[in-house]
Amino acid sequence: MKSYQETLEWMFQQLPMYQRVGKSAFKKDLSNTLKLAEHLDHPENKFRSIHVAGTNGKGSVSHMLASIFQEAGYKTGLYTSPHLKDFRERIRINGEMISEEEVVSFIEENQNFLESNRLSFFEMTVGMAFDYFANSEVDIAIIETGLGGRLDSTNIITPKLSVITNIGLDHTAFLGTDLPSIATEKAGIIKNAVPVIIGERHDQTMPVFIAKAAEMNSPIFFADEFELPPVDSDLIGTYQEYNKKTVLASVEVLLERGWKITSKAIIQGLNKVKSNTGLRGRWEILGNEPKIICDTAHNAEGLKLVLQQLQKENFTRLHIILGVVNDKDLNSILPLFPKDANFYFAKPDVPRGMPAEILQEESLKFGLNGSAYSSISEAYVTARKRAGIKDLIYIGGSNFTVAEVL
Numbered sequence: 505m506k507s508y509q510e511t512l513e514w515m516f517q518q519l520p521m522y523q524r525v526g527k528s529a530f531k532k533d534l535s536n537t538l539k540l541a542e543h544l545d546h547p548e549n550k551f552r553s554i555h556v557a558g559t560n561g562k563g564s565v566s567h568m569l570a571s572i573f574q575e576a577g578y579k580t581g582l583y584t585s586p587h588l589k590d591f592r593e594r595i596r597i598n599g600e601m602i603s604e605e606e607v608v609s610f611i612e613e614n615q616n617f618l619e620s621n622r623l624s625f626f627e628m629t630v631g632m633a634f635d636y637f638a639n640s641e642v643d644i645a646i647i648e649t650g651l652g653g654r655l656d657s658t659n660i661i662t663p664k665l666s667v668i669t670n671i672g673l674d675h676t677a678f679l680g681t682d683l684p685s686i687a688t689e690k691a692g693i694i695k696n697a698v699p700v701i702i703g704e705r706h707d708q709t710m711p712v713f714i715a716k717a718a719e720m721n722s723p724i725f726f727a728d729e730f731e732l733p734p735v736d737s738d739l740i741g742t743y744q745e746y747n748k749k750t751v752l753a754s755v756e757v758l759l760e761r762g763w764k765i766t767s768k769a770i771i772q773g774l775n776k777v778k779s780n781t782g783l784r785g786r787w788e789i790l791g792n793e794p795k796i797i798c799d800t801a802h803n804a805e806g807l808k809l810v811l812q813q814l815q816k817e818n819f820t821r822l823h824i825i826l827g828v829v830n831d832k833d834l835n836s837i838l839p840l841f842p843k844d845a846n847f848y849f850a851k852p853d854v855p856r857g858m859p860a861e862i863l864q865e866e867s868l869k870f871g872l873n874g875s876a877y878s879s880i881s882e883a884y885v886t887a888r889k890r891a892g893i894k895d896l897i898y899i900g901g902s903n904f905t906v907a908e909v910l
Contacts, residue, residue, distance in 0.1 A: 508604035511611050512591055518618065518625050536623050537657040540631040543617050547631075547638035548661045551581065553645045554754070555661060557653040557690045558669025558703065560806040561747045564739055564777075564786055565669050565703070566648040568751040571780040572773030573644050574598050576765040581637040581645030583630070583658070588785055588800075588907040595633045599780050602636055610635060626650055630657040654692020664761070666693045666722075667754055668713065669747065670704035672805035673836065687712040699723040699757050703750035727753040737774040741787035741799070742816075743809035748774065785906045787813065790899075794891040795819065798899040798906045802828070804836040810900065811840050819896035821845075823887040827852040827880050827905035828863060837901075838870040845898075846890070847874025848883035852904030880908040 506514070541548055556566045563584055570582040580598055587593040592601035610632045611618070618628050637645045647663070649656040671687045687709035694700050694716050702713050705726055717724035732752040737744060751774070755765055777783055787810070790796040795817070801810040814822070822845040828834070829852065841847075849864040851857040860876035867874070877883035887897050899909050 506608060506612065508608055511608045515591075515611065515625055515628065518623065518628065533655060534657065534660060536621060536627050537630060537660055539621055540617070540623060540627060541634070541660055543614070544631055544635050547634040550638035551634075551642050551645050553581075553647050553661050553663040554665045554667065555647050555649070555658065555663040555693050556667045556669070557649040557656075557693045558667075559672035559686070559690075559803065560801070561669040561703065561743070561750070562648050562667075563800075564744060564747045564783070565667060565750050565754075566646045567777050567781040567783040568737070568739070568747065568774060569667075569754060570596075570599075570646045571777045572751070572755060572765060572770055573646070574780050575773040575776070576763075576769035578643040579641070581633075581640070581642040582781060583633040583637075583645060584648040585626070585629070585650050586903055588903065588910055593782065594629060595636055596782065597637070597640055597642060599782055601782070602632075606636060607632065627657045634661075649690075649693065652686075652689040652692070654689050656693075659693055662695050663693075663698060665754060665758060666695060666698055666700040667750060668693070668700065668702050669750055670805070671706060671709045672803055673833070683708040684712050688716075691716040694720050694722050696720050697722060699725065699761070701725050701727060701750060701754045701757060703727050703746060703753075725753060725757055729753075730756055732756075735771055735774050737777060738779075739774075739777050739783070739786055741810065742813050743801075743806070744786070784910060785903070788910075790909070793893040794823075794888075794895040794897055796888075796897045796899070798909055800903045800906050801900060802832070802902050804833075804840065807837055807840050807900070811842070814896075814898055815842070817896055820892060820894040821896075823848065823891050823895060823897045824874075825850065825880065825883045825887055825897065825899045825905070825909075826863065826867075826874075826901045827860075827883075827908075828858050828901040829854070829856045829904070830858040831856065832858070832902075834863075834866045838867055838872060841867075841870070841872055843871040843873075845872070845874075846887075847872050848877055848887050849874055850877040850880045850883040850905075852880060852902050853908060854904050857902075857904065880905055884909055
């Protein structure tokens with residue numbers, strides 16, 4: 505029998521994983537996932553679900569919804585990606601990660617099928633999650649899409665509600681280079697007669713969603729149409745206000761459809777997202793004196809909001825540890841960073857991490873000054889040595905950068 509570590513290594517080697525190697529891992533159809541679902545006796549039909557897509561905020565929205573359902577007494581599955589520290593973060597029930605034994609036995613029982621059909625890392629992970637939720641008889645599972653929506657492996661479910669948080673220019677190599685094309689990919693999660701919530705209005709994307717909802721005979725709602733009371737959350741950061749509105753609007757639609765969720769469950773759920781679901785890396789404060797903040801925002805829309813928030817903080821000097829992956833559009837993200845910060849450039853420890861020297865060179869064109877380091881941890885140690893107690897250290901640019909510090 506393989507150990508958990510050996511099993512993971514085997515999974516990571518199966519066809520390049522998008523998260524690590526980029527474009528070559530992006531699959532253009534659902535045929536493999538459908539084959540796997542059939543092999544597993546269609547676990548996706550054995551539990552109720554909510555499907556969440558969007559460029560930014562889909563992870564936070566998924567965790568907030570899961571936390572509210574947990575507080576409302578439902579046995580709640582949560583499937584998200586990517587993970588920060590441990591693969592098992594991707595698959596949880598009531599906040600508890602799937603056990604190492606479950607991961608090992610799923611792969612062991614299905615290995616011949618997975619190998620002969622050359623399933624990718626992401627496809628087999630989705631199969632594992634759906635199988636686990638079905639066998640555990642969850643009351644509801646919150647399913648976050650990986651990339652896009654229409655062709656995403658998760659898109660074999662027929663949920664009770666579809667949620668699209670917002671649309672921005674990210675992963676343009678796969679999803680299209682303008683907002684309507686990306687919206688078309690995300691709108692692929694809208695299912696026949698299943699209500700859909702759209703988190704943000706945008707002139708270019710609204711017509712796409714309205715047309716798709718009409719075609720699918722799906723009731724469509726925009727989050728800003730609801731009169732929603734202000735509710736606090738333990739996910740701090742001004743950008744979480746958008747996500748909260750999307751979540752509260754989703755809950756309103758679910759209440760109309762007979763789900764039992766009290767106001768108390770909503771308030772408790774939003775205030776205990778981190779402890780209920782284990783969410784990390786969203787405006788997470790890792791230390792004080794100097795204050796240390798990390799955030800996984802990694803595209804222009806996400807970073808813009810996070811960096812605006814950063815400017816509201818009080819500090820003497822700002823130190824930014826920055827690491828990105830090599831398919832990032834630097835021309836759209838580098839102008840957002842403050843020129844008066846000290847930068848520590850480093851390559852995240854994944855094959856598609858951008859070499860620190862290239863990032864340093866490109867950043868210089870935008871007036872961002874700093875040194876290149878051999879690793880994220882070296883950059884972090886150096887920043888901590890140099891920072892005074894009134895300074896602020898920010899770590900970001902990629903999920904991988906944050907993961908290495910956590």
